[in-house]
Amino acid sequence: MKPKNIYIALTFLMTLLVFESAHAQKSIPQRPIIQTSYTADPAPMVYKDTVFLYTSHDEDDAMGFKMKDWLLYSSTDMVNWTDHGAVASLDDFDWVPYDNGAWAVQCIERNGKFYLYCPMPGGVGIGVLVADSPYGPFKDPLGKPLVKNSNHDIDPTILIDDDGQAYMYWGNTQLYWVKLKDNMIEFEGEIQTVDLPHFTEAPWIHKKDDWYYLSYAYKFPEKTAYAMSKSIEGPWEYKGILNEVAGNSNTNHQSIIEFKDKWYFIYHNGSIPTHGGSFRRSVCIDRLYYNDDNTLKRVIMTSEGIQE
Ligand code: FUB
Helix, strand or coil, X not given: CCHHHHHHHHHHHHHHHHHHHXXXXXXXXXXXXXXXXXXXXXXXXXXXXXXXEEEEEECCCCCCCCCCEEEEEEECCCCCCEEEEEEEEHHHCCCCCCCXXXXXXXXXXXXXXXXXXXXXXXXXXXXXXXXCCCCCCCECCCCCCCECCCCCCCCCEEEECCCCCEEEEEEECEEEEEEECCCCCCEEEEEEEECCCCEEEEEEEEEECCEEEEEEEECCCCEEEEEEECCCCCCCEEEEEEECCCCCCCCCCCEEEEECCEEEEEEEECCCCCCCECCECEEEEEECCECCCCXXXXXXXXXXXXXX
Protein backbone atom coordinates (compact mmCIF):
# COMPACT_ATOMS: atom_id res chain seq x y z
CA MET A 1 0.00 0.00 0.00
CA LYS A 2 1.24 3.51 -0.83
CA PRO A 3 2.22 5.71 2.16
CA LYS A 4 -0.59 8.13 1.29
CA ASN A 5 -3.17 5.31 1.38
CA ILE A 6 -1.77 4.01 4.69
CA TYR A 7 -2.14 7.53 6.11
CA ILE A 8 -5.77 7.77 4.89
CA ALA A 9 -6.58 4.32 6.30
CA LEU A 10 -5.03 5.18 9.68
CA THR A 11 -6.88 8.51 9.84
CA PHE A 12 -10.16 6.73 9.09
CA LEU A 13 -9.46 4.11 11.78
CA MET A 14 -8.63 6.77 14.40
CA THR A 15 -11.82 8.72 13.57
CA LEU A 16 -13.86 5.53 13.93
CA LEU A 17 -12.27 4.72 17.30
CA VAL A 18 -12.90 8.23 18.65
CA PHE A 19 -16.54 8.09 17.44
CA GLU A 20 -17.11 4.63 18.93
CA SER A 21 -15.63 5.61 22.25
CA ALA A 22 -17.72 8.82 22.47
CA HIS A 23 -20.83 6.84 21.50
CA ALA A 24 -20.09 4.15 24.10
CA GLN A 25 -19.70 6.81 26.81
CA LYS A 26 -23.05 8.33 25.87
CA SER A 27 -24.91 5.05 25.78
CA ILE A 28 -23.94 4.07 29.32
CA PRO A 29 -25.60 6.72 31.48
CA GLN A 30 -25.55 4.55 34.57
CA ARG A 31 -24.18 1.26 35.68
CA PRO A 32 -27.34 -0.71 36.56
CA ILE A 33 -27.51 -2.31 39.99
CA ILE A 34 -28.16 -5.77 38.53
CA GLN A 35 -25.88 -7.09 35.82
CA THR A 36 -27.00 -10.71 35.60
CA SER A 37 -30.62 -10.34 34.38
CA TYR A 38 -32.54 -7.66 32.56
CA THR A 39 -34.78 -5.98 35.13
CA ALA A 40 -37.45 -3.27 34.73
CA ASP A 41 -40.32 -1.53 36.53
CA PRO A 42 -38.68 -1.47 39.98
CA ALA A 43 -41.09 -1.71 42.91
CA PRO A 44 -39.25 -1.44 46.22
CA MET A 45 -40.92 -2.29 49.52
CA VAL A 46 -39.29 -1.15 52.75
CA TYR A 47 -39.99 -3.79 55.41
CA LYS A 48 -38.20 -3.64 58.76
CA ASP A 49 -34.52 -2.89 58.01
CA THR A 50 -34.53 -4.22 54.44
CA VAL A 51 -35.50 -3.00 50.99
CA PHE A 52 -37.24 -5.73 48.99
CA LEU A 53 -37.01 -4.80 45.32
CA TYR A 54 -39.52 -6.57 43.06
CA THR A 55 -38.90 -6.13 39.34
CA SER A 56 -40.21 -7.17 35.97
CA HIS A 57 -37.90 -9.44 34.03
CA ASP A 58 -37.04 -8.87 30.36
CA GLU A 59 -35.89 -12.12 28.76
CA ASP A 60 -32.33 -12.06 27.35
CA ASP A 61 -33.52 -12.64 23.77
CA ALA A 62 -36.48 -10.23 23.88
CA MET A 63 -37.08 -8.22 20.70
CA GLY A 64 -40.45 -6.91 21.99
CA PHE A 65 -41.82 -7.20 25.52
CA LYS A 66 -41.07 -10.78 26.59
CA MET A 67 -41.80 -11.06 30.29
CA LYS A 68 -42.84 -14.23 32.09
CA ASP A 69 -41.99 -13.79 35.78
CA TRP A 70 -41.14 -11.36 38.55
CA LEU A 71 -37.78 -11.18 40.31
CA LEU A 72 -36.82 -10.19 43.84
CA TYR A 73 -33.63 -8.55 45.13
CA SER A 74 -32.98 -7.30 48.65
CA SER A 75 -30.58 -4.89 50.29
CA THR A 76 -29.92 -3.38 53.69
CA ASP A 77 -27.73 -0.56 52.38
CA MET A 78 -28.97 0.24 48.81
CA VAL A 79 -25.49 -0.63 47.50
CA ASN A 80 -25.17 -4.42 47.84
CA TRP A 81 -28.06 -6.51 46.50
CA THR A 82 -28.94 -10.17 47.09
CA ASP A 83 -30.61 -12.03 44.23
CA HIS A 84 -33.62 -14.16 45.31
CA GLY A 85 -34.55 -15.19 41.78
CA ALA A 86 -38.12 -15.39 40.46
CA VAL A 87 -40.71 -15.21 43.26
CA ALA A 88 -43.84 -15.26 41.08
CA SER A 89 -44.81 -15.86 37.48
CA LEU A 90 -47.77 -15.95 35.10
CA ASP A 91 -48.10 -19.65 35.98
CA ASP A 92 -49.35 -18.59 39.42
CA PHE A 93 -52.63 -17.44 37.81
CA ASP A 94 -54.82 -20.22 36.37
CA TRP A 95 -56.95 -17.68 34.47
CA VAL A 96 -54.14 -15.94 32.53
CA PRO A 97 -54.33 -17.04 28.88
CA TYR A 98 -50.72 -16.48 27.81
CA ASP A 99 -47.10 -16.96 28.91
CA ASN A 100 -45.87 -13.44 28.07
CA GLY A 101 -47.22 -10.41 29.94
CA ALA A 102 -45.71 -10.25 33.44
CA TRP A 103 -45.66 -6.44 33.65
CA ALA A 104 -45.00 -3.96 36.47
CA VAL A 105 -45.83 -5.35 39.94
CA GLN A 106 -45.91 -3.82 43.38
CA CYS A 107 -45.79 -5.63 46.74
CA ILE A 108 -47.14 -4.25 50.00
CA GLU A 109 -47.29 -5.67 53.53
CA ARG A 110 -50.36 -5.60 55.77
CA ASN A 111 -50.69 -7.40 59.11
CA GLY A 112 -47.82 -9.77 58.33
CA LYS A 113 -49.13 -10.76 54.89
CA PHE A 114 -47.52 -9.70 51.61
CA TYR A 115 -49.74 -8.71 48.68
CA LEU A 116 -48.22 -8.73 45.20
CA TYR A 117 -50.33 -6.85 42.63
CA CYS A 118 -49.58 -8.23 39.17
CA PRO A 119 -50.81 -6.56 35.96
CA MET A 120 -51.26 -8.48 32.75
CA PRO A 121 -51.78 -6.31 29.63
CA GLY A 122 -54.29 -6.58 26.80
CA GLY A 123 -57.41 -6.40 28.98
CA VAL A 124 -56.48 -9.50 31.02
CA GLY A 125 -56.45 -7.48 34.26
CA ILE A 126 -54.61 -7.07 37.55
CA GLY A 127 -54.29 -10.15 39.75
CA VAL A 128 -53.18 -10.30 43.36
CA LEU A 129 -50.99 -12.92 45.00
CA VAL A 130 -50.59 -13.34 48.77
CA ALA A 131 -47.74 -14.78 50.85
CA ASP A 132 -46.69 -15.03 54.49
CA SER A 133 -43.19 -13.82 53.65
CA PRO A 134 -41.75 -11.26 51.20
CA TYR A 135 -39.93 -14.14 49.49
CA GLY A 136 -43.14 -16.07 48.83
CA PRO A 137 -44.45 -18.61 48.05
CA PHE A 138 -47.22 -16.44 46.59
CA LYS A 139 -50.72 -17.87 46.00
CA ASP A 140 -53.74 -16.49 44.12
CA PRO A 141 -56.58 -16.16 46.68
CA LEU A 142 -59.21 -14.96 44.19
CA GLY A 143 -58.77 -17.25 41.18
CA LYS A 144 -59.75 -14.29 38.99
CA PRO A 145 -58.56 -10.71 38.35
CA LEU A 146 -58.93 -8.15 41.13
CA VAL A 147 -59.24 -5.46 38.42
CA LYS A 148 -60.77 -6.03 35.02
CA ASN A 149 -62.04 -2.62 34.18
CA SER A 150 -60.65 -1.62 30.79
CA ASN A 151 -57.85 -2.35 28.34
CA HIS A 152 -55.67 -0.04 30.43
CA ASP A 153 -55.39 -2.09 33.63
CA ILE A 154 -51.64 -2.06 34.19
CA ASP A 155 -49.06 -0.58 36.56
CA PRO A 156 -50.76 -0.76 39.98
CA THR A 157 -49.35 1.35 42.84
CA ILE A 158 -50.68 0.89 46.36
CA LEU A 159 -50.44 3.00 49.48
CA ILE A 160 -51.89 2.33 52.93
CA ASP A 161 -52.62 5.72 54.43
CA ASP A 162 -51.92 6.64 58.04
CA ASP A 163 -55.57 5.97 58.97
CA GLY A 164 -55.27 2.40 57.61
CA GLN A 165 -57.24 2.98 54.39
CA ALA A 166 -55.57 1.32 51.39
CA TYR A 167 -55.66 2.89 47.94
CA MET A 168 -54.67 1.56 44.54
CA TYR A 169 -53.90 3.76 41.52
CA TRP A 170 -53.20 2.25 38.09
CA GLY A 171 -53.59 2.77 34.36
CA ASN A 172 -52.20 3.44 30.93
CA THR A 173 -53.24 6.70 29.18
CA GLN A 174 -56.12 6.91 31.69
CA LEU A 175 -55.31 6.99 35.40
CA TYR A 176 -57.73 5.20 37.76
CA TRP A 177 -57.94 4.76 41.53
CA VAL A 178 -60.03 2.83 44.01
CA LYS A 179 -60.11 2.16 47.74
CA LEU A 180 -59.26 -1.38 48.86
CA LYS A 181 -60.90 -3.17 51.78
CA ASP A 182 -58.75 -4.16 54.76
CA ASN A 183 -58.40 -7.66 53.26
CA MET A 184 -56.51 -5.99 50.35
CA ILE A 185 -58.18 -8.25 47.78
CA GLU A 186 -61.52 -6.47 47.29
CA PHE A 187 -62.59 -2.96 46.26
CA GLU A 188 -64.36 -0.59 48.58
CA GLY A 189 -66.49 1.85 46.58
CA GLU A 190 -66.38 2.85 42.95
CA ILE A 191 -63.43 3.22 40.59
CA GLN A 192 -62.52 6.90 40.05
CA THR A 193 -60.46 8.62 37.34
CA VAL A 194 -57.84 11.39 37.48
CA ASP A 195 -56.61 13.51 34.59
CA LEU A 196 -52.97 14.57 34.60
CA PRO A 197 -51.00 16.27 31.78
CA HIS A 198 -49.64 13.72 29.28
CA PHE A 199 -50.18 10.76 31.60
CA THR A 200 -48.83 7.64 29.90
CA GLU A 201 -48.48 4.99 32.64
CA ALA A 202 -46.39 3.94 35.67
CA PRO A 203 -48.07 5.89 38.49
CA TRP A 204 -46.27 5.69 41.84
CA ILE A 205 -47.69 7.15 45.05
CA HIS A 206 -45.58 8.16 48.02
CA LYS A 207 -46.13 10.33 51.05
CA LYS A 208 -43.83 12.66 52.97
CA ASP A 209 -45.10 14.51 56.03
CA ASP A 210 -48.58 15.71 55.05
CA TRP A 211 -47.98 15.77 51.27
CA TYR A 212 -48.90 13.05 48.77
CA TYR A 213 -46.83 12.71 45.59
CA LEU A 214 -48.02 11.04 42.39
CA SER A 215 -45.18 10.51 39.94
CA TYR A 216 -45.81 8.99 36.52
CA ALA A 217 -44.46 8.29 33.04
CA TYR A 218 -45.06 11.38 30.89
CA LYS A 219 -45.39 11.38 27.07
CA PHE A 220 -43.47 8.82 24.97
CA PRO A 221 -40.55 8.19 24.97
CA GLU A 222 -41.21 8.52 28.67
CA LYS A 223 -39.98 11.23 30.98
CA THR A 224 -41.12 11.24 34.61
CA ALA A 225 -43.47 13.97 35.82
CA TYR A 226 -45.24 14.45 39.14
CA ALA A 227 -48.19 16.03 40.92
CA MET A 228 -48.83 16.81 44.59
CA SER A 229 -51.88 16.89 46.83
CA LYS A 230 -52.82 17.29 50.48
CA SER A 231 -55.15 14.30 50.10
CA ILE A 232 -54.56 10.94 48.48
CA GLU A 233 -57.97 11.35 46.86
CA GLY A 234 -56.84 14.59 45.18
CA PRO A 235 -57.27 17.11 43.67
CA TRP A 236 -53.74 16.71 42.28
CA GLU A 237 -51.69 19.72 41.24
CA TYR A 238 -49.26 19.10 38.38
CA LYS A 239 -45.72 20.15 39.37
CA GLY A 240 -43.63 19.43 36.27
CA ILE A 241 -40.88 17.14 35.04
CA LEU A 242 -38.98 15.11 37.63
CA ASN A 243 -36.64 13.15 35.36
CA GLU A 244 -35.60 13.11 31.72
CA VAL A 245 -35.84 10.15 29.34
CA ALA A 246 -33.41 7.58 30.78
CA GLY A 247 -30.70 6.27 28.48
CA ASN A 248 -31.61 3.95 25.65
CA SER A 249 -35.14 3.04 26.81
CA ASN A 250 -38.48 4.36 25.48
CA THR A 251 -40.29 3.44 28.68
CA ASN A 252 -39.55 4.31 32.20
CA HIS A 253 -41.10 3.29 35.46
CA GLN A 254 -39.98 5.12 38.56
CA SER A 255 -40.48 4.39 42.22
CA ILE A 256 -39.62 6.49 45.25
CA ILE A 257 -38.79 5.36 48.79
CA GLU A 258 -37.30 6.65 52.00
CA PHE A 259 -34.84 4.26 53.58
CA LYS A 260 -32.67 4.99 56.61
CA ASP A 261 -33.39 8.75 56.36
CA LYS A 262 -32.46 9.08 52.69
CA TRP A 263 -34.78 9.33 49.71
CA TYR A 264 -34.19 7.29 46.54
CA PHE A 265 -35.43 7.48 42.95
CA ILE A 266 -35.42 4.03 41.33
CA TYR A 267 -36.00 3.63 37.60
CA HIS A 268 -34.84 1.65 34.58
CA ASN A 269 -32.78 2.38 31.48
CA GLY A 270 -31.46 0.31 28.59
CA SER A 271 -27.83 0.83 29.31
CA ILE A 272 -26.25 -2.61 29.62
CA PRO A 273 -23.57 -2.41 26.91
CA THR A 274 -24.19 -3.95 23.49
CA HIS A 275 -27.49 -5.68 24.19
CA GLY A 276 -29.50 -3.33 26.44
CA GLY A 277 -32.46 -1.39 25.04
CA SER A 278 -36.20 -0.71 25.34
CA PHE A 279 -37.00 -4.43 25.71
CA ARG A 280 -33.89 -5.43 27.67
CA ARG A 281 -33.91 -2.93 30.50
CA SER A 282 -32.00 -2.52 33.75
CA VAL A 283 -32.83 -1.01 37.13
CA CYS A 284 -30.81 1.99 38.34
CA ILE A 285 -30.94 4.11 41.49
CA ASP A 286 -30.16 7.74 42.25
CA ARG A 287 -30.89 10.00 45.20
CA LEU A 288 -34.02 12.13 45.43
CA TYR A 289 -34.05 15.54 47.13
CA TYR A 290 -36.81 17.95 48.20
CA ASN A 291 -36.97 21.74 47.96
CA ASP A 292 -37.84 23.81 51.04
CA ASP A 293 -41.42 24.18 49.76
CA ASN A 294 -41.80 20.34 49.61
CA THR A 295 -41.63 20.16 45.80
CA LEU A 296 -39.13 17.69 44.32
CA LYS A 297 -35.75 18.63 42.88
CA ARG A 298 -35.22 17.32 39.38
CA VAL A 299 -33.41 13.97 39.49
CA ILE A 300 -29.78 13.91 38.42
CA MET A 301 -29.03 10.55 36.83
CA THR A 302 -25.45 9.65 37.66
CA SER A 303 -23.11 7.12 36.10
CA GLU A 304 -22.07 5.88 39.55
CA GLY A 305 -25.50 5.27 41.10
CA ILE A 306 -25.54 4.76 44.86
CA GLN A 307 -22.11 4.16 46.33
CA GLU A 308 -22.67 4.57 50.06
O1 FUB B 1 -42.62 -3.32 31.46
C1 FUB B 1 -43.81 -3.33 30.72
C2 FUB B 1 -44.43 -1.96 30.73
O2 FUB B 1 -43.49 -1.02 30.23
C3 FUB B 1 -44.77 -1.45 32.12
O3 FUB B 1 -45.96 -1.95 32.61
C4 FUB B 1 -44.73 0.01 31.88
O4 FUB B 1 -44.71 0.78 33.04
C5 FUB B 1 -43.48 0.14 31.05
O5 FUB B 1 -42.32 0.14 31.83
